[in-house]
Amino acid sequence: MAGKYKVPRGTYDILPSESYKWQFVTNVFKEVAREFNYKEIVTPIFENNELFERSVGEDSDIVEKEMYKFEDKKGRIFALRPEGTAPVVRSFIENGLMLKPNSSKLYYFGPMFRYDRPQKGRYRQFYQYGIENIGSNDPYIDAEVISFAYMFLSKLGLKNFELQINSIGCKNCTQDYDNALKEYFTPYLNDLCSDCRKRLMKNPKRVLDCKVNTCKVNADNAPSMLDYLDENCKTHFNKVQEYLKQINIPFKVNPKIVRGLDYYSQTAFEFIDTNLGAQNTLIGGGRYDGLAEQLGGKNMPGIGFAGGFERLLLSMEEEKLSFGKQQTPKVYLITLGNEAGATGIKLIMELRMNGISTAFDPDKTSMNAQMKTANKTGAEFALILGEDELKKGKIILKNMANGEQKEINITDIINSLKDK
RNA sequence: GUGGGUGUAGUUCAACGGUAGAGCACCGGAUUGUGGUUCCGGGCGUUGUGGGUUCAAAUCCCAUCAUCCACCCCA
Numbered sequence: 001m002a003g004k005y006k007v008p009r010g011t012y013d014i015l016p017s018e019s020y021k022w023q024f025v026t027n028v029f030k031e032v033a034r035e036f037n038y039k040e041i042v043t044p045i046f047e048n049n050e051l052f053e054r055s056v057g058e059d060s061d062i063v064e065k066e067m068y069k070f071e072d073k074k075g076r077i078f079a080l081r082p083e084g085t086a087p088v089v090r091s092f093i094e095n096g097l098m099l100k101p102n103s104s105k106l107y108y109f110g111p112m113f114r115y116d117r118p119q120k121g122r123y124r125q126f127y128q129y130g131i132e133n134i135g136s137n138d139p140y141i142d143a144e145v146i147s148f149a150y151m152f153l154s155k156l157g158l159k160n161f162e163l164q165i166n167s168i169g170c171k172n173c174t175q176d177y178d179n180a181l182k183e184y185f186t187p188y189l190n191d192l193c194s195d196c197r198k199r200l201m202k203n204p205k206r207v208l209d210c211k212v213n214t215c216k217v218n219a220d221n222a223p224s225m226l227d228y229l230d231e232n233c234k235t236h237f238n239k240v241q242e243y244l245k246q247i248n249i250p251f252k253v254n255p256k257i258v259r260g261l262d263y264y265s266q267t268a269f270e271f272i273d274t275n276l277g278a279q280n281t282l283i284g285g286g287r288y289d290g291l292a293e294q295l296g297g298k299n300m301p302g303i304g305f306a307g308g309f310e311r312l313l314l315s316m317e318e319e320k321l322s323f324g325k326q327q328t329p330k331v332y333l334i335t336l337g338n339e340a341g342a343t344g345i346k347l348i349m350e351l352r353m354n355g356i357s358t359a360f361d362p363d364k365t366s367m368n369a370q371m372k373t374a375n376k377t378g379a380e381f382a383l384i385l386g387e388d389e390l391k392k393g394k395i396i397l398k399n400m401a402n403g404e405q406k407e408i409n410i411t412d413i414i415n416s417l418k419d420k
Numbered sequence: 421g422u423g424g425g426u427g428u429a430g431u432u433c434a435a436c437g438g439u440a441g442a443g444c445a446c447c448g449g450a451u452u453g454u455g456g457u458u459c460c461g462g463g464c465g466u467u468g469u470g471g472g473u474u475c476a477a478a479u480c481c482c483a484u485c486a487u488c489c490a491c492c493c494c495a
Contacts, residue, residue, distance in 0.1 A: 006468090006485090006486070009485085009486070009487090060493095061492080061493050061494080062493085062494080065421075065493095066493080066494090083494095083495085112495080114493090114494080114495095116492090116493070116494080117421075117422090117491095117492085117493095118487080118488090119488075119489065119490075119491095120488075120489070120490095121494095121495080122493090122494075122495080126495065127495090128495060129495095130495090195492080259494095261494095277489080277490090278489085278490065278491085279493095279494070279495080281494065281495060282495075283495075284494075284495060305495095306495060307495060308494090308495030309495085310495080311495065312495090334453090334454085336453060366448095366449095366451095366452085366453085367451090367452095367453045367454055367455095368448095368449085368450095368451065368453090368454075368455080369447090369448080370453095370454085370455090371453095371454050371455040371456095372455055372456085373455085374454095374455065375455040375456055376455085376456090382454080382455080384453080384454075386453060387453095388453085396454090398454075398455095400455075400456090403454090403455085403456095405454085
């Protein structure tokens with residue numbers, strides 16, 4: 001019975017049969033945030049277009065072709081947020097959070113928007129969770145942020161994932177490295193794909209993770225970023241690895257990890273699902289020490305990560321993990337006859353007022369239909385109120401699991417349900 | 421933005437040029453006041469949309485939209 005309208009391309013509805021899963025993972029995420037002492041920050045879904053163009057990078061794919069840009073009635077140019085870090089840093093600067101206590105460890109979640117061709121694990125409106133730790137460049141913080149992600153995935157029960165880390169250096173190392181790459185690849189120019197020939201000029205590091213075979217082969221022997229790190233970046237990266245070892249978080253160094261957003265520096269990491277489809281990055285993150293300054297704030301280091309809920313759910317389903325229980329009512333009320341019905345609806349109010357979740361369906365009248373519905377709602381108890389009971393001032397309390405039932409005084413019902 | 425696959429009932433699928441069907445789910449009944457099992461009954465759904473070919477189209481062709489998978493990119 002398709003109606004007139006359909007959801008826009010690349011978007012979807014989270015239906016009741018699915019929403020409890022989202023609630024489950026969100027709650028686990030919030031729980032981990034509490035354990036790490038991170039606090040929630042909520043920023044608008046749209047921001048000044050420039051915020052993203054400046055931070056994410058004008059040459060990045062996100063800005064070049066994936067942003068939902070629009071103009072409002074006064075001609076201001078906004079964009080639906082394609083990612084969460086820039087808005088958080090913007091808010092951090094704008095609200096002077098560096099001067100406020102307990103405000104530098106932040107988490108967020110919500111929808112992000114990218115105009116991209118939908119496929120498995122990729123949507124136009126997708127949901128991210130993420131954290132940002134702003135104000136410290138201590139390598140311990142890098143390890144802590146990584147451990148947050150690791151703990152989150154672990155608490156959900158995920159096993160088929162792998163942590164890969166890299167250091168992409170600071171501006172200084174990057175420049176040397178870029179030059180080295182250009183030098184290295186130039187003799188092989190004809191073997192590279194057309195994209196990579198362009199990349200070599202604009203962003204040579206991208207050639208490294210190209211999937212075209214000839215590019216891959218050539219990239220295998222390319223100079224490694226790690227050899228071009230300056231002393232400072234090198235010791236930083238080494239310390240991050242030491243910390244990770246100390247807290248028993250397994251990782252692989254993958255010098256080919258390149259982040260697509262311009263603001264990253266030094267530590268970059270990804271949690272990869274080892275048996276998902278092509279879109280297998282569960283969580284991606286890294287350090288962005290230059291971002292705050294770039295956005296007009298003080299020079300402040302920061303590091304964070306973001307993950308996609310969709311891929312998380314895919315992985316969890318792949319590994320057949322539990323999403324907790326679906327919400328069920330404690331009580332389903334069955335009434336027979338008009339008088340019982342009238343008393344019943346008053347009783348429902350009382351039950352709910354006392355925190356007892358109660359379901360009732362006025363469209364069902366026969367005992368049979370009401371019992372069936374009670375069963376389907378998964379209610380723990382059925383309360384049966386008919387004319388016989390009404391006369392006696394009683395009500396039947398039936399345990400749906402074992403079928404046992406007893407008559408009790410209507411006036412006692414709240415109390416006897418409360419301690420069950 | 422590029423390539424390939426797919427669009428039939430709520431859902432999973434069948435029918436592949438000649439009257440649109442099944443499982444599951446859903447609703448009702450058997451049980452006029454007791455569920456989960458069982459049995460019986462209940463489906464006209466613009467065959468995604470718009471064109472075209474044909475005596476005849478879910479079926480062939482074209483377009484379009486959507487979806488899936490991959491490229492690209494990323495979460």
